[in-house]
Every structure is written in structure tokens, then in C-alpha cells.
Amino acid sequence: MFEYAPAPESRSVVDIKPSYGLFIDGKFVDPTDGGSFKSINPASEEVLAEIAEGGSQDVDRAVRAARKAYEKVWGRMPGRDRAMYLFRIARLIQERSRELAVLESLDNGKPIKESRDVDLPLVAAHFFYYAGWADKLPYAGFGPDPKPLGVAAQVIPWNFPLLMLAWKIAPALAAGNTVVLKPAETTPLTALLFAEICQQADLPAGVVNIVTGAGETGRAVVEHAGVDKVAFTGSTDVGRAIARAVAGSRKKLTLELGGKAANIVFDDAPVDQAVEGIVNGIFFNQGHVCCAGSRLLVQESVADQVLESLKRRMAQLRVGDPLDKNTDIGAINSAAQLARIRELTAAGAAEGAQQWSPPCELPERGFWFAPTIFTGVTQAHRIAREEIFGPVLSVLTFRTPAEAVEKANNTPYGLSAGIWTEKGSRILWMADRLRAGVVWANTFNKFDPTSPFGGYKESGYGREGGRHGLEAYLNV
Amino acid sequence: MTATATSARSDLSELGRSETALRTFLHGLPGVDQVGAEQRAAQLGTRSIKTTAKAQAIDLAIRMVDLTTLEGADTPGKVRALAAKALRPDPADPSCPHVGAVCVYPAMVPYVAEVLRGSGAGSGRPSGGPRQPDGVAPAGLGVVHLASVATAFPSGQAPLEIKLADTRAAVAAGADEIDMVINRGAFLAGRYSEVYDEIVATKEACGDAHLKVILETGELATYDNVRRASWLAMLAGGDFIKTSTGKVPVAATLPVTLVMLEAVRDFRAATGRQVGVKPAGGIKTTKDAIKYLVMVNETVGPDWLDPDWFRFGASSLLNDLLMQRTKLTTGVYAGPDYFTLD
Numbered sequence: 001m002f003e004y005a006p007a008p009e010s011r012s013v014v015d016i017k018p019s020y021g022l023f024i025d026g027k028f029v030d031p032t033d034g035g036s037f038k039s040i041n042p043a044s045e046e047v048l049a050e051i052a053e054g055g056s057q058d059v060d061r062a063v064r065a066a067r068k069a070y071e072k073v074w075g076r077m078p079g080r081d082r083a084m085y086l087f088r089i090a091r092l093i094q095e096r097s098r099e100l101a102v103l104e105s106l107d108n109g110k111p112i113k114e115s116r117d118v119d120l121p122l123v124a125a126h127f128f129y130y131a132g133w134a135d136k137l138p139y140a141g142f143g144p145d146p147k148p149l150g151v152a153a154q155v156i157p158w159n160f161p162l163l164m165l166a167w168k169i170a171p172a173l174a175a176g177n178t179v180v181l182k183p184a185e186t187t188p189l190t191a192l193l194f195a196e197i198c199q200q201a202d203l204p205a206g207v208v209n210i211v212t213g214a215g216e217t218g219r220a221v222v223e224h225a226g227v228d229k230v231a232f233t234g235s236t237d238v239g240r241a242i243a244r245a246v247a248g249s250r251k252k253l254t255l256e257l258g259g260k261a262a263n264i265v266f267d268d269a270p271v272d273q274a275v276e277g278i279v280n281g282i283f284f285n286q287g288h289v290c291c292a293g294s295r296l297l298v299q300e301s302v303a304d305q306v307l308e309s310l311k312r313r314m315a316q317l318r319v320g321d322p323l324d325k326n327t328d329i330g331a332i333n334s335a336a337q338l339a340r341i342r343e344l345t346a347a348g349a350a351e352g353a354q355q356w357s358p359p360c361e362l363p364e365r366g367f368w369f370a371p372t373i374f375t376g377v378t379q380a381h382r383i384a385r386e387e388i389f390g391p392v393l394s395v396l397t398f399r400t401p402a403e404a405v406e407k408a409n410n411t412p413y414g415l416s417a418g419i420w421t422e423k424g425s426r427i428l429w430m431a432d433r434l435r436a437g438v439v440w441a442n443t444f445n446k447f448d449p450t451s452p453f454g455g456y457k458e459s460g461y462g463r464e465g466g467r468h469g470l471e472a473y474l475n476v
Numbered sequence: 477m478t479a480t481a482t483s484a485r486s487d488l489s490e491l492g493r494s495e496t497a498l499r500t501f502l503h504g505l506p507g508v509d510q511v512g513a514e515q516r517a518a519q520l521g522t523r524s525i526k527t528t529a530k531a532q533a534i535d536l537a538i539r540m541v542d543l544t545t546l547e548g549a550d551t552p553g554k555v556r557a558l559a560a561k562a563l564r565p566d567p568a569d570p571s572c573p574h575v576g577a578v579c580v581y582p583a584m585v586p587y588v589a590e591v592l593r594g595s596g597a598g599s600g601r602p603s604g605g606p607r608q609p610d611g612v613a614p615a616g617l618g619v620v621h622l623a624s625v626a627t628a629f630p631s632g633q634a635p636l637e638i639k640l641a642d643t644r645a646a647v648a649a650g651a652d653e654i655d656m657v658i659n660r661g662a663f664l665a666g667r668y669s670e671v672y673d674e675i676v677a678t679k680e681a682c683g684d685a686h687l688k689v690i691l692e693t694g695e696l697a698t699y700d701n702v703r704r705a706s707w708l709a710m711l712a713g714g715d716f717i718k719t720s721t722g723k724v725p726v727a728a729t730l731p732v733t734l735v736m737l738e739a740v741r742d743f744r745a746a747t748g749r750q751v752g753v754k755p756a757g758g759i760k761t762t763k764d765a766i767k768y769l770v771m772v773n774e775t776v777g778p779d780w781l782d783p784d785w786f787r788f789g790a791s792s793l794l795n796d797l798l799m800q801r802t803k804l805t806t807g808v809y810a811g812p813d814y815f816t817l818d
Contacts, residue, residue: 001778001781002529002532002533002536002770002773002778002781003528003529004523004524004525004529005525005526005527005528005529005530007524007525007526113522117522268506268507269506270506270507270508270509270512271506272506272508272512272513272516272738273508273509273511273512273513273516274512276512276515276516277512316774325522325523325524326523326524422507442509442511442512443511443512
């Protein structure tokens with residue numbers, strides 16, 4: 001046997017302070033009316049730092065600082081100068097990428113190979129990409145002189161903390177807006193390190209404000225009368241509440257919400273690569289991915305072979321220490337999320353689906369869930385309808401392309417879908433009919449800053465990324 | 477594996493009798509998505525193999541090396557030196573294992589045989605003796621195998637009779653492994669039966685010697701072709717499938733090896749017969765070799781992590797393995813002059 005020795009990435013590259021304040025008007029400040037909370041490492045339950053919880057007065061301070069920066073500096077700054085700052089931030093992210101990657105894995109639980117090879121390169125790429133747009137907005141297709149909106153309130157989730165920050169902040173700043181961003185309460189650390197990078201880049205005070213906290217802080221940010229734009233990524237329930245809160249106001253809104261994507265494998269698919277795509281689709285980032293391919297729709301005539309290959313491949317997945325460079329699946333982000341995954345998998349088993357996981361030893365401390373597939377799932381099962389947001393795949397079968405489309409679309413969500421076939425004409429036929437914002441063909445979970453991303457139906461509205469992503473931050 | 481393979485299980489040995497059956501079978505194999513295969517190979521390349529795992533991997537890689545010289549300028553003196561190195565790669569360290577085989581042109585086989593025969597059994601194989609694959613007699617050779625290229629290597633562009641005579645001569649001179657080249661011209665022209673029949677005939681000419689079938693993947697160009705050629709070579713009776721001659725610009729790559737490993741895995745599932753894999757050409761560093769071993773480990777598993785089932789066709793790789801081995805045992809890098817140049 002060839003056993004891989006532990007290969008841990010050193011955590012000494014990152015210096016975590018015992019406590020962090022709020023980042024308002026270019027400085028770290030103590031909250032005036034908020035308390036504090038702890039951010040823990042989900043792989044060990046060790047406390048990483050004490051984080052300030054922003055209250056409504058803190059949010060008000062942050063919005064005022066953002067307004068002032070918008071009116072006095074950033075909103076009137078020529079695009080080429082804004083670009084200079086964004087390019088500088090992008091380069092600093094690249095320079096400090098190892099530090100950011102380690103911190104992301106510590107705070108979020110995702111494997112270092114993903115934070116290092118996926119998250120951080122994409123974060124830098126987003127800033128580079130939108131830096132390039134800052135002085136070319138008249139050519140983006142939104143009129144000869146598109147104007148920014150003003151102050152953007154942005155609330156982001158815990159699954160890709162720094163990447164979601166980049167998706168929100170880079171286009172907002174490129175278009176000339178200033179921002180107040182609230183990171184998720186379980187993963188605030190990389191956003192706070194990003195604040196230090198803003199200082200290092202000499203970004204004018206107040207252009208980026210980061211107010212940490214939980215749901216109440218987020219509500220205060222979104223509902224503040226001084227914001228012109230609200231952007232939210234997270235659950236559909238919270239998204240609905242935000243849409244209600246913003247309704248009737250002048251605030252422009254974009255929502256990127258949940259998903260229950262179908263990954264559709266036809267009988268002529270390249271089997272080995274399809275299996276990789278299935279694994280990547282549902283086990284990437286512990287399945288904490290809104291566009292995860294959480295429903296495998298496999299043509300019945302090849303279902304047995306595909307499942308056999310999938311199980312063999314799953315047995316190779318290495319679950320454990322997120323900082324080990326050979327770990328494929330890290331820790332579940334929080335106790336609450338683990339409870340949610342357990343509840344839904346218990347429902348799956350109770351409703352009669354067959355549960356399977358490869359033999360794998362889970363660490364004793366921390367939040368862990370073995371990679372799991374359910375076979376014999378039907379459209380009527382909860383695990384086929386509700387977003388699990390964990391490493392749990394529901395397997396369904398279909399007989400014809402039309403049935404595949406029907407089942408794939410039979411969900412309130414519509415964020416993404418995957419098609420696996422060697423037939424190009426079928427890919428186009430399917431893509432025309434799938435009601436999903438992103439359709440991947442013979443691949444899955446591929447992201448690029450030039451490519452717009454967003455949902456149909458209850459997966460939200462508005463697009464992030466690409467030229468389309470600018471529209472959300474321009475007065476058009 | 478595939479519907480084709482499973483349903484055809486009982487007929488696999490009959491496939492070679494009909495051009496139509498062979499073509500239908502090979503074209504019914506599932507396709508390979510190029511982007512996906514290359515991405516998977518790259519992912520496996522990011523595994524971090526350190527400390528004890530690295531030491532284990534280096535010793536295994538040394539035992540898997542087919543120490544090769546295939547030059548017009550090869551002489552008896554040159555190949556004798558190479559054979560001596562194969563037996564004792566690191567003269568300073570008797571615990572260092574010997575390599576898997578020496579690989580030369582047919583004319584050089586007698587000189588290598590002299591050196592290897594003299595070595596006898598028990599010359600320090602670390603983990604028990606070699607496990608002989610079915611039907612391969614060591615024929616008086618020592619523990620290091622003697623491989624010879626044959627069949628008008630590297631182009632294979634000679635009449636079949638000459639290729640077979642080439643093979644018989646190499647075996648008669650003492651080779652117990654034959655590295656043949658497939659007829660790429662016939663393969664690319666779609667004359668699969670011709671390729672198949674040549675492999676069958678060469679296998680027969682090998683007698684008890686082990687047959688490695690070189691696909692020359694750099695000339696097949698697509699992964700779909702690599703998968704088909706792999707199956708063709710296995711169906712025709714090859715004991716090993718090998719990527720390259722080392723004589724065309726594109727030699728072994730990780731994605732090509734991945735596709736071939738998937739083929740031997742699926743072939744064993746379909747037929748029960750295990751076939752070995754040998755990437756050759758362009759593998760120069762320990763880091764590269766370890767990437768291949770990780771790929772073997774995670775694609776086909778420990779059954780193939782053995783010199784009987786996986787080999788590296790290489791020459792300069794060995795010294796890098798030795799250098800890294802010394803670094804692990806002593807903690808410091810020794811200069812290149814501490815390792816023999818043969």
C-alpha cells in the first residue's frame with residue numbers, strides 16, 4: 001500500500017489577532033452599540049478570534065462613511081484611477097495568497113488545495129478583470145456615460161467567504177460605488193484581512209467598509225435608508241425577507257440564492273470524466289456550493305455502471321484536516337449546518353432511499369460528514385427537492401432526453417445544470433430547454449470572472465461576473 | 477466498465493477474427509473528454525508526497541525503472557556499464573534496490589545478458605524475489621529483467637516477417653521482455669485487424685518472453701485513439717501497454733497514462749486478465765515519477781504498484797531518484813559527481 005504521509009500546510013504564514021474590530025472609514029474601530037462573538041475553526045472547534053458585532057449605530061457610521069467617500073472621492077474619481085487601486089488590490093491578493101488561503105481554510109473548513117488552487121486565483125482574477133472595466137464603462141453597452149448607484153450594501157455567505165467578497169466588491173468599486181459589506185458570522189476572518197489589504201493599497205477611507213455580525217447586523221445593513229443598492233448571496237428564505245424589506249424603496253436589488261442543480265449523464269457520456277464531474281459537482285467544498293450538482297440524473301441504461309465507477313472513485317476521497325495538502329473533503333462549516341445535513345439525510349433514509357458512503361474515518365472533534373450518495377431517489381423525496389448544502393448526492397434516473405429536461409426543471413430553483421454527452425447537438429438542445437442560469441457541458445463548477453453567473457426562479461435574479469455583472473452596479 | 481465490454485465479455489477472444497467486430501467494439505468504447513482527462517491528471521499531480529511516503533515512493537520507482545539506452549552509438553561497453561548500474565544503482569548504498577529491467581536494441585542483448593546472468597539470484601532484492609507474471613520464465617536470468625525493443629523499432633515500418641525475425645533474435649539472445657511497436661500507419665488508416673494480427677504474431681514469436689506493446693501515443697494524437705489502441709493491444713494478448721518509443725517529440729504524459737490506466741482497469745474488470753502499463757520517454761525527475769505513482773495508486777490501486785505491473789521507461793530518471801534517495805537518508809544533497817554516469 002502507498003500511504004500518503006501527513007503534508008500539512010504551515011499555519012505560521014498567517015497572524016490571527018485575538019480580536020478584531022469593525023472596519024469603518026479606513027480604520028478598525030470598536031463597536032459602539034454591538035457586542036462580540038467568536039469565530040471558530042470548524043475542523044477542531046478551536047476559537048480563532050473574537051469578532052466585533054456591529055449594531056445599528058455602527059452600521060449607520062459605516063453607511064455615512066461610505067456615502068462621504070462616494071460623494072467626495074470615489075464617485076468622481078476618473079475610471080483609470082479607480083482601476084489603479086483595483087489592480088493594486090489584485091496584486092496584493094496574489095502576493096498574500098498563501099496567507100489568505102490558509103486563513104480561509106482555518107475559518108471555513110475547506111481543504112487547502114481548494115482555497116489555494118480555486119478560491120484565491122479566482123479572487124485575484126475578479127479584481128484584475130473588473131479593474132480592466134473601470135475606465136471602459138462607456139463601452140460596456142449601458143450607454144455613453146453610465147453612472148454608479150452610490151452606496152452598496154452587500155451581504156455574503158460562508159461557503160466562499162473571500163470569493164463572494166470579490167464577486168461583490170470588485171464590480172461595485174469598478175463602477176464607482178462604495179460599499180458596506182457584511183461577511184457571514186462563521187467566516188469573517190478573510191474579509192478582515194482584506195480590509196488590511198485595502199489599507200495597504202492606500203484605498204481612500206470609506207470606499208470599503210466591513211461590518212461583521214450575524215443576521216441582525218445584516219438586516220441593519222440592508223434596511224438602512226442610506227444605501228442605494230443591495231446585493232445578497234445566501235439562502236432563499238433570507239433572500240425573500242430582503243426582497244420584502246427592499247420592496248417599494250429606491251434600492252436596486254440582486255439576489256443569488258439556493259439551488260438544486262441537475263447533473264445529467266447520458267449513455268454516450270465520457271464515463272471517467274463524467275464521474276469526475278459528478279464528484280466535483282457535489283463534493284467540491286463539502287457540497288457547500290449553491291450551484292452544486294446535488295441531483296444526479298443518469299440515463300437508466302448506464303446507471304449501474306456509472307454508479308459502480310462513482311463508488312470506486314468516492315472510495316479515493318480523503319476526508320480530514322483541511323490544512324493537509326492531500327485532503328479532498330474538509331469540515332462542515334458549522335454545527336448548525338451539520339445538523340441540517342443530518343436532518344435531511346435522515347429524511348432521505350426514512351423515505352426509503354438507499355444511503356451509501358465509502359468507508360472513511362472522521363476526526364473526533366469538529367464538524368464532519370462523510371461523502372454520501374442516495375440511490376433509488378424519486379422526485380417526491382425531500383432530498384430530491386430541498387437544498388442540502390452538504391456532501392450528499394441524490395441519484396435519479398431517466399429514460400429519454402425529454403424526461404431528463406422535465407425532471408431537471410422540476411424544481412423551484414434554477415441556478416445551474418450539467419450535461420454529459422459526446423453529442424454536441426444534444427448539448428445545445430438541452431441547454432435551450434434547461435431553466436438554469438448556468439449550464440455546463442462535459443464539465444461542472446467551472447468559474448471565470450468573464451462569465452456571468454446567476455439564477456432563474458427561486459435561485460434569484462441579477463447576474464454577477466462578466467460585462468453583465470456591471471449592470472447591477474450602474475444606474476441604467 | 478461499458479455496456480459493450482460487459483455484454484461482449486464471453487466473446488472478447490473472438491473479436492480479432494473479424495474486422496467489423498473489432499471496429500464495432502473499439503468504436504463502442506466510451507469517449508474520453510480531453511479537458512476532463514487533462515484536468516484530472518493535473519489534480520493528481522498536486523498531491524503532496526513527503527517524508528516516509530516519499531521514501532517509499534522513491535524505492536518503488538527505482539524498482540520500476542526500465543533503464544534504457546536506444547542509440548545508434550550503443551556499444552558493448554556502454555550497455556555493460558548500464559547493466560552493472562541496473563544491478564547496483566547506488567554503489568555507496570547496498571540497501572538501494574536494483575531497477576526493474578535493462579532495455580536495449582536486439583544487437584546489444586547478448587552483452588547485457590552476460591552481466592545480468594552473472595548477477596544470479598539473491599543479489600539484494602529488498603522485498604522477497606520478483607513475482608513472475610504468468611508464463612514468463614526467468615530463463616536463467618537474474619532478478620533484473622532484460623528487455624529488448626524489436627519489430628523494427630521505432631517506426632515499425634518493415635515487413636512483418638522481418639519484425640518477427642527481429643523479435644525471435646532478441647529472445648534467442650536472452651531477452652525475457654520484448655518491447656514491440658504497433659503499426660501506427662495501419663491503426664490510423666483504420667485497419668485494426670492488421671494491427672491486431674501483428675501483435676498476435678509477435679506475441680507468438682516471443683514464446684515465454686513478456687510482450688510490451690508500444691502504442692506511440694504521440695502519433696495517435698487523440699485520447700480516444702489511445703483508449704482504442706490500448707484495448708486493441710490487450711485484446712491481442714499484450715502483457716504490458718507502453719506509451720512511447722521516446723523517438724517522437726511527444727512521449728509519455730500524465731493524461732495519456734491516465735487513459736491507459738483506466739483501460740487496464742476496465743480490461744481486467746471485463747476479462748479478469750491484468751495488464752501492465754509503462755510510460756516511457758520524458759520522465760526525468762523524482763517529482764514526475766511520484767506523480768505517476770500517485771496516479772497509479774488512485775486510478776487502479778495497489779495491485780499495479782509493483783514492478784511486475786508498472787514500469788518507467790527512462791534513463792536520466794534513475795540518477796535523480798538516487799539523488800533524492802540520498803537526500804532523504806542523509807539530509808543533504810550530494811553533488812551529481814557522487815552518482816555514476818553510465
